[in-house]
Amino acid sequence: MAVYTHVPAEDIDAFLARYDAGRLVSAKGIAEGVENSNYLLETTGPDGQAGGGQRYILTLYEKRVDEADLPFFMDLLDHLGARGCRVPRFIADRDGRRLQQLAGRPACLIEFLTGISVTEPTPAQARAAGAALGSLHKAAQGFAGERRNALDKAGWHALAARCGEDLDQIQPGLAPRVADELAWLDAHWPGDLPHSVIHADLFPDNVLMLGDEVTGLIDFYFSCTDVRAYDLAVTHSAWCFSNDGATWFGERAAALGAGYAEAHGLTEAERAAFPALCRGAALRFLLTRAYDWINTPADALVTRKDPLAYLRRLDFYAKADPAELLGA
Amino acid sequence: MAVYTHVPAEDIDAFLARYDAGRLVSAKGIAEGVENSNYLLETTGPDGQAGGGQRYILTLYEKRVDEADLPFFMDLLDHLGARGCRVPRFIADRDGRRLQQLAGRPACLIEFLTGISVTEPTPAQARAAGAALGSLHKAAQGFAGERRNALDKAGWHALAARCGEDLDQIQPGLAPRVADELAWLDAHWPGDLPHSVIHADLFPDNVLMLGDEVTGLIDFYFSCTDVRAYDLAVTHSAWCFSNDGATWFGERAAALGAGYAEAHGLTEAERAAFPALCRGAALRFLLTRAYDWINTPADALVTRKDPLAYLRRLDFYAKADPAELLGA
CATH class of the missing domain: 3.90.1200.10 (Aminoglycoside phosphotransferase (APH), C-terminal lobe)
Structure with a gap:
């Protein structure tokens, strides 16, 4: 529930250049999930239009997630997403790679989904x-x-x-x-x-x-x-x-x-x-x-x-x- | 650089209802600024259109900011903004109030600005x-x-x-x-x-x-x-x-x-x-x-x-x- 690894915005922008995701226009470290570092990114979108407001999650994996497990999670979310489940898919770069290294950590670009988490469910x-x-x-x-x-x-x-x-x-x-x-x-x-x-x-x-x-x-x-x-x-x-x-x-x-x-x-x-x-x-x-x-x-x-x-x-x-x- | 006060999403949505800001569609605790709790919010926007991607910052003031100083900051940013400076303005609710209480803290809704902070300036x-x-x-x-x-x-x-x-x-x-x-x-x-x-x-x-x-x-x-x-x-x-x-x-x-x-x-x-x-x-x-x-x-x-x-x-x-x- 914190950002453990600080990544310079310049490095995030360079990381994004591997993807068809546009240029970085905002990056905020967010406090959520298990013990990973997560950034909420906004980009110009694939068409390069500023103000497009395309959003992504950038996750850097810290100690609790074993890098060897990541392909299982990636394949699972692809399988579920292809069958209509609303799950955040891992995004592949132009070379088809979904797993990268950033700031010395395994890192992935992940689909952003809107919605809020309720505290007192009806x-x-x-x-x-x-x-x-x-x-x-x-x-x-x-x-x-x-x-x-x-x-x-x-x-x-x-x-x-x-x-x-x-x-x-x-x-x-x-x-x-x-x-x-x-x-x-x-x-x-x-x-x-x-x-x-x-x-x-x-x-x-x-x-x-x-x-x-x-x-x-x-x-x-x-x-x-x-x-x-x-x-x-x-x-x-x-x-x-x-x-x-x-x-x-x-x-x-x-x-x-x-x-x-x-x-x-x-x-x-x-x-x-x-x-x-x-x-x-x-x-x-x-x-x-x-x-x-x-x-x-x-x-x-x-x-x-x-x-x-x-x-x-x-x-x-x-x-x-x-x-x-x-x-x- | 952390979220000190957790605010249930339901409470943020109720807070937003005081403003012409639309309904909450996303809320992420963000790690930034001095020792306040900050959330990056996304709403449907004033016109209530989902996917509008209107963003705001919600700040809850913790110990380092004196509530009595907030009017100075609000007036200053209004003054600067009116003279062309790109600064985040405090947003007033329908009754003209910019300072609220949320989760027992002084809280304000603030304009979101795009842009990234460089680490190694050219x-x-x-x-x-x-x-x-x-x-x-x-x-x-x-x-x-x-x-x-x-x-x-x-x-x-x-x-x-x-x-x-x-x-x-x-x-x-x-x-x-x-x-x-x-x-x-x-x-x-x-x-x-x-x-x-x-x-x-x-x-x-x-x-x-x-x-x-x-x-x-x-x-x-x-x-x-x-x-x-x-x-x-x-x-x-x-x-x-x-x-x-x-x-x-x-x-x-x-x-x-x-x-x-x-x-x-x-x-x-x-x-x-x-x-x-x-x-x-x-x-x-x-x-x-x-x-x-x-x-x-x-x-x-x-x-x-x-x-x-x-x-x-x-x-x-x-x-x-x-x-x-x-x-x-």
């Missing part, structure tokens, strides 16, 4: 997000690329081990609570549900909207191959609670489920496993936030997100009536 | 910057507003006292060097040069350009009433050296001086005092950077700028042939 917006996720899953069929989910259940075990007893510094009793939950998930995690490419991080931040319409799904840097319905569980945990996890919004959840059902739908087995998938999703964000909390100085560049906001979601899912989760 | 660009500064000084004539420069010579004394012996932690001997320089400036500071409203911080960052043309002067939050030629000295110290202060670019300086002379010009007395004004400018940035260096944790949100880059400029000015400073 049920209509949650429904649109559910439908967009379903459409994404539909469009992902036939995509040949695969990427392992580093934050799957085995990944949660590894993260919990690295946090160790420090979890109890966040809240006394959190370490045994996490151990118990991992044991429960080991016993109840569904083994044979349909897999697919999933977004795996579809928070409201990563959905651009105009009114009730989705205009873009962004930030695919956690996308991977995993249990398809787990993607809906992640989205559910992100859209259906107050930020601190203390309040559950059943109407949003029902709308999210209805939107997803309309565009894609869940099998009976997926529906039956949904509570366990939600518990997994809540534990995943609890653990990554806890790890960052333990390992990030309180005054560092990155804002620490409260892990307990996801413990509250986990508590909710562990006690919830399964039927109520998707308003079925 | 002589032609330095000339354009000098001319833009001269035009600003010309346009400022007749402006009735006044604002004391908190970072005048008395302010440097106060800052040096607050830094105290900690200056020697930055570099051994820096504390007595600063004391000697302050004594020299007390003895040589020109008392009777023309005063004017000055920008006081016209770094390349604060000049937007397209090619060799200045398209905007921005970030007036240090503007104040002070010795007019001191503004050129500040600009000189910012434009005519490598970032680290180790290399002096005489061609840029000559061009900057020529551009200023063309648009406004220096009196003989200003020209004679220019070396002292440059020493003052170098000491001013040395001291504010030193103060921040001493008082900012190394891993904090704000990037610390090297005070010694301005000690090197000070060393240069103290030894320079006065005739060479502006290439006269």
Whole structure:
């Protein structure tokens, strides 16, 4: 959520000269996404007309994104875009290259999409997000690329081990609570549900909207191959609670489920496993936030997100009536 | 250089509804300027047409800007804008108000200007910057507003006292060097040069350009009433050296001086005092950077700028042939 690498405007202009994108007329470092450096560029557009207001995102990849994964993301967004999903495509230069180097970092020019990220989704917006996720899953069929989910259940075990007893510094009793939950998930995690490419991080931040319409799904840097319905569980945990996890919004959840059902739908087995998938999703964000909390100085560049906001979601899912989760 | 206050997009849209500015279609937190929170907004434009790509800057004022100073800045930019200077004007809402509250902060909607900030100015660009500064000084004539420069010579004394012996932690001997320089400036500071409203911080960052043309002067939050030629000295110290202060670019300086002379010009007395004004400018940035260096944790949100880059400029000015400073 900051600009880590400063790139002189002259260098951005020289970088753009490799593309049919026009000349640079504005460059603003923007604070968004995972830990990359992002610039919002405006150019004269391919026809060289000043004031054309053509916009692009320039991303420089910092530590959290592995350069070897970039072709997977590029191919995925091409595949989804070609099938009607509103996703930001990576732009190729005149030689067909999408991956460049700039300021010593891997760097890409990416399509800019309009739309704003809502903070308090209405049920209509949650429904649109559910439908967009379903459409994404539909469009992902036939995509040949695969990427392992580093934050799957085995990944949660590894993260919990690295946090160790420090979890109890966040809240006394959190370490045994996490151990118990991992044991429960080991016993109840569904083994044979349909897999697919999933977004795996579809928070409201990563959905651009105009009114009730989705205009873009962004930030695919956690996308991977995993249990398809787990993607809906992640989205559910992100859209259906107050930020601190203390309040559950059943109407949003029902709308999210209805939107997803309309565009894609869940099998009976997926529906039956949904509570366990939600518990997994809540534990995943609890653990990554806890790890960052333990390992990030309180005054560092990155804002620490409260892990307990996801413990509250986990508590909710562990006690919830399964039927109520998707308003079925 | 970060976004300190997060404003939900819904709240920005509601804020915009007070203006004839259209509906929000994009909002990106941008990393720029002094310690305010800035968003680059895109709206449908006053005619409500989506895709119009009308852009604005939304600024929320954090600790460094005193709300009581905002009317001075607003009136100044109106005055300058009405006289042909390319400066970002504060936009009034339908009730004529330019100052609002948003997310608990003073907040303003401001005109967006295209253009990029150069990092390594060419002589032609330095000339354009000098001319833009001269035009600003010309346009400022007749402006009735006044604002004391908190970072005048008395302010440097106060800052040096607050830094105290900690200056020697930055570099051994820096504390007595600063004391000697302050004594020299007390003895040589020109008392009777023309005063004017000055920008006081016209770094390349604060000049937007397209090619060799200045398209905007921005970030007036240090503007104040002070010795007019001191503004050129500040600009000189910012434009005519490598970032680290180790290399002096005489061609840029000559061009900057020529551009200023063309648009406004220096009196003989200003020209004679220019070396002292440059020493003052170098000491001013040395001291504010030193103060921040001493008082900012190394891993904090704000990037610390090297005070010694301005000690090197000070060393240069103290030894320079006065005739060479502006290439006269």
